[in-house]
Amino acid sequence: MxxxxxxxxxxxxxxxxxxxxxxxxxxxxxxxxxxxxxxxxxxxxxxxxxxxxxxxxxxxxxxxxxxxxxxxxxxxxxxxxxxxxxxxxxxxxxxxxxxxxxxxxxxxxxxxxxxxxxxxxxxxxxxxxxxxxxxxxxxxxxxxxxxxxxxxxxxxxxxxxxxxxxxxxxxxxxxxxxxxxxxxxxxxxxxxxxxxxxxxxxxxxxxxxxxxxxxxxxxxxxxxxxxxxxxxxxxxxxxxxxxxxxxxxxxxxxxxxxxxxxxxxxxxxxxxxxxxxxxxxxGNVAERFGAEFLQEVEELHSFFAKQEMDSRQYVLDVWDLLKNDAKAKKADPREPLERLYDNVAAAGLFPQLSEEAINQRLIAWLAGKQVLVNA
The missing domain is CATH 3.20.20.150 (Divalent-metal-dependent TIM barrel enzymes)
Incomplete structure (x- = not known):
């Protein structure tokens, strides 16, 4: 094990x-x-x-x-x-x-x-x-x-x-x-x-x-x-x-x-x-969190796909922004996860879920679609 x-x-x-x-x-x-x-x-x-x-x-x-x-x-x-x-x-x-x-x-x-x-x-x-x-x-x-x-x-x-x-x-x-x-x-x-x-x-x-x-x-x-x-x-x-x-x-x-x-x-x-x-x-997400969790992660994939957002590239772009652009960092110092959460919350995507629950689904989204296949 x-x-x-x-x-x-x-x-x-x-x-x-x-x-x-x-x-x-x-x-x-x-x-x-x-x-x-x-x-x-x-x-x-x-x-x-x-x-x-x-x-x-x-x-x-x-x-x-x-x-x-x-x-x-x-x-x-x-x-x-x-x-x-x-x-x-x-x-x-x-x-x-x-x-x-x-x-x-x-x-x-x-x-x-x-x-x-x-x-x-x-x-x-x-x-x-x-x-x-x-x-x-x-x-x-x-x-x-x-x-x-x-x-x-x-x-x-x-x-x-x-x-x-x-x-x-x-x-x-x-x-x-x-x-x-x-x-x-x-x-x-x-x-x-x-x-x-x-x-x-x-x-x-x-x-x-x-x-x-x-x-x-x-x-x-x-x-x-x-x-x-x-x-x-x-x-x-x-x-x-x-x-x-x-x-x-x-x-x-x-x-x-x-x-x-x-x-x-x-x-x-x-x-x-x-x-x-x-x-x-x-590799036991389905067992630990259930089918509904996986469905909601799939919804995140669809939601961000409409914004033409690649999870890996988005994370690196935000860190690059915060590292290289002092003015941008001062204006909006939010890290990738916080920005993603705010995006989901603003869209009212999962009104029934707590902040913690949404962040858990975002972590699963960041892991990529293969996770849904292997869950």
Whole structure:
């Protein structure tokens, strides 16, 4: 079974609540924090209802989940107090990950800030040596995440990650989290040459090190170095490429985790598109949403065809407009999905549907007509 799911909160709700939330989206895997990602406050693992959560996971058919390390960990920092906090806190998070019986804890390698990349790579490797040397939970792997190249972050190339691995003594405890948005933004052409990118990864790092894949579309063209996620199909990567990633033979058996943003005009009703994204990638839209849903997606195809609108080209044209024309962006900063929603709402096409429901159908429309055939 395809292991695909969403990034869900676990900081205060506990593993049971996270498992139930993930199940609402149809997840067969999911990713959690063991506490708030922006601070060091942590509840005892027992307070997270781990036993109850594991029972719910088993009942829901979830075999493997992933932990994400807090964002405040920066092993690349030249500041001694920041570095030591990162080492100590990551060791604690590894122990907590072990208590939850999770294999991979995803980590942003770190940023070198006022130094240089060579310093950052060595500093991160030193930190990982200290972290792994001070923990005995050998079943837990630190999954170094591929990064987009924003600011001074390390991990923006396969070579940087390989260099870190080479400098770590117990590197058998290191795995990799491949993020589609990040490697696209870092310059890797997964849209035009996915096989070539995976081959390059294999030659530089080794596909056997892959432990997790983050599947996100991108608001920016390839090589932008920005790291701005958008729902599947509404960005520069597109549904077709993400679908190829999820079903690629070289990535078979890995957990695929969505980190796409919650969308909607009403901040109080913001919801993720996880459920429809998962159903589209799994190919069970009809089973999950029903025949009426598919009929309404067909209506969207007819509606936009009358406007001579190609879904893929429309998305890229809007992002191009927002990227290149400052005046246009200031006059109308709406992103593709928001513009599409406004178009549908203005036409009164589905007056009975909520904003969330219309957005779900728009995500399905963006995936293309083949989805209706394979649903």
């Amino acid at each position: 395809l292991k695909i799911g969403s990034h869900v909160s676990c900081a205060d709700k506990g593993l049971l609540s996270a498992a139930n939330e993930a199940n609402e989206y149809g997840s067969s895997s999911f990713m959690i924090y063991t506490g708030a990602p922006q601070n060091t406050r942590r509840k005892p693992i027992e307070a997270m209802y781990p036993a109850e959560g594991k029972l719910a996971m088993k009942a829901n058919g979830v075999e493997e989940i992933v932990v994400h390390a807090p964002y405040i960990i920066n092993l690349g920092s030249y500041k001694d107090n920041t570095y030591q906090l990162a080492v100590d806190f990551l060791q604690q998070e590894i122990r907590r990950t072990h208590e939850l019986e999770v294999k991979h804890i995803v980590l942003h390698p770190g940023a070198y800030t006022d130094k240089d990349a060579e310093y950052g790579i060595q500093r991160i490797a030193d930190g990982l040596n200290e972290v792994l040397g001070g923990t005995n939970e050998t079943e837990v792997h630190i999954a170094l995440e591929t990064m987009a190249g924003k600011g001074t972050e390390i991990g923006r190339s396969f070579e940087e990650i390989a260099s870190i691995i080479d400098k770590v003594v117990h590197n058998e405890r290191l795995s990799i989290c491949l993020d589609t948005c990040h490697i696209h933004d870092a310059g890797y052409d997964i849209v035009g040459d996915l096989d070539g990118v995976l081959r390059q990864f294999d030659e530089t790092i080794g596909l056997k090190r892959l432990g997790v894949v983050h599947i996100n579309d991108s608001k920016n063209p390839r090589g932008a170095g920005k790291d701005r996620h958008t729902p599947i199909g509404s960005g520069w990567i597109g549904f077709e490429t993400i679908n190829k990633v999820v079903h690629h033979e070289a990535l078979s058996g890995l957990p695929f985790i969505l980190e796409t943003p919650w969308i909607g005009k009403d901040a109080k009703k913001l919801r993720p598109m996880y459920e429809i994204e998962i159903a589209l990638l799994r």
